[in-house]
Amino acid sequence: MDLATKRVDPVTKKFNPTISAQEWNPTDNFIYYRVEEGDRVNMYRYSPKTRKFEKLPLKEDVIRSFNISENGLWATYTGVSVSNSNRSYLLNLKTDESTLISDPYAEQLCSLVLGEVKDWNFKSSFGDQIEGRYYLPPNFNPNKKYPLIVYYYGGTSPTSRGFESTYPLHVYAAQDYVVYTLQPSGTTGYGQEFSARHVNAWGDQTAEEIIEGVQKFVAAHPFVDGRKIGNIGASYGGFMTQYLITKTDIFAASVSHAGISNITSYWGEGYWGYSYSAGASADSYPWNNPKLYVEQSPLFHADKIKTPLLLLHGTADTNVPIGESIQMYTALKLLNKPVEFIQVEGENHAIYDYDKRIAWNNAIYAWFAKWLKGDSRWWDSMFGEK
Incomplete structure (x- = not known):
């Protein structure tokens, strides 16, 4: 804003990246x-x-901090990438050289x-370029068939590098899976129109x-076993x-961690339900758009589920209350569908207690080993044979 004239210039109005x-x-x-x-x-x-933007040629994929010196053309930054942890750099703002x-x-x-981690994109039937990447096992053998794990966003933030x-x-x-992650419609960081597709969807x-x-990923990669695909997401x-x-x-x-099964009950409970729904379900409520709340809620289509499902949830979750997993578990048990439910005592939306987090991760690994590799020994050692 020009303080003299009070004129406001919306410099980022047509700038697609999401500013943090x-x-x-x-x-x-x-x-x-x-x-x-x-x-x-x-x-x-x-x-x-x-009136132009310029991208800085920094050395990491994900910049976590950026601090400018008070009296010189220098900055420091920290960042990570897909295959390295946090690093710190000194940046010369005049030459753009990082040390x-x-x-x-x-x-x-x-x-x-x-x-190895590789980018892989495809053009969807809706006409969009959908970006993604995949992770190969160490000592990858292209002549071997690997089971596949698919991971996607929670909240609508992209799956970070x-x-x-x-x-x-x-x-x-590292457990001998190929892992594919993608950034579908609704993901932030790809412009307003792309991210706004999340609303009322x-x-x-x-x-x-x-x-x-x-x-398309399976068709393009002959080393993937298309009969052994797992999917996982949270929130x-x-x-x-x-x-x-x-x-x-x-x-x-x-695998569903802290997932929403009934949009109506999520809307009305928890600390985040109403506020999150104000964006995700903008101007839609159970009384003026019941179709959205019923047709898009997995609970109302539980009878269509055939895939073995592992539900995980912290008992103290204030974002997505544990009732969301309880409802789906109850429905699938009544329908005699393959389902297991792990409640993590005292944990909130994410599992932060170290020992509980190790056990939580091991349960996920064991579930995939049981159903994607046909090896139930890990799962049975944790939860007993059935």
Whole structure:
């Protein structure tokens, strides 16, 4: 805003990346923006003089912090990428040259063998380029058939290229899976129109894109066993897991953590239900749009589910209350469908207690081993034979 004239210039109105932080640097008179752009977090600077944005050529895929010096053309930043942990750099703002100043996890990572990560995109039947990437197992053999695990967003944030994750894709791959993640409609970081498709959709189009992407990925990669595909998601991604298996039988095993099964009950309970629904279900309520609340709720289509489903939920979840998993579990048990339900005592929307998190992760690994590899020993050792 021009303080003299009070004129406001909406400089980011047509800027597609999602802005998460901004800072004006009086030394060079640029505005610096940290943005979510696709599955990356990048830095841009904007010149009020030329009215142009410029992307900074930084060394990491996901920039976690960016700090500008007070009296010089220098900055420091930290970031991660798909196959390395947090690193710290010094950046010369005049030459754009980065100097690595700290790589604290280099020694630990040198002892690990990580599989290769590759980008893979497809054009959907809706006409969009849907971006994604896949993780190969260490010591990958292209002549072998591997089971596939598919992972997708929760909340609508993209599945990040960060190394560490609650859902560690490298760890899945290390257990001899190919892992595919994609950024379907509704994902932020791809422009307003693309992300706005999330509103009043609750799986519509997004699920079709995921199914289409999985089918095309399998067709394009002969080393994937199309009969052994698992899917996993959390929160809105947990909803998507449940919704997908009411629409298709391509998955041989599914995992939903803290997923929404009934949009109506989610709307009316928990600390986040109403506020999240104000965007996801904008101007739609159970009384003026019952079709949305019923037709898009997986619970109302539980009889269509054939895929073995593992439900996980923290008992103290204030975002998606545990009743969402209880309802789906009850329905599937009444229908004699293959389902298991693990309640993590005292944990909220994510599992942070160390020991409980280890057990929670092991349950997911064991579930996929049972249904995608035909090996139930890990699951049986944890929960007993049935």
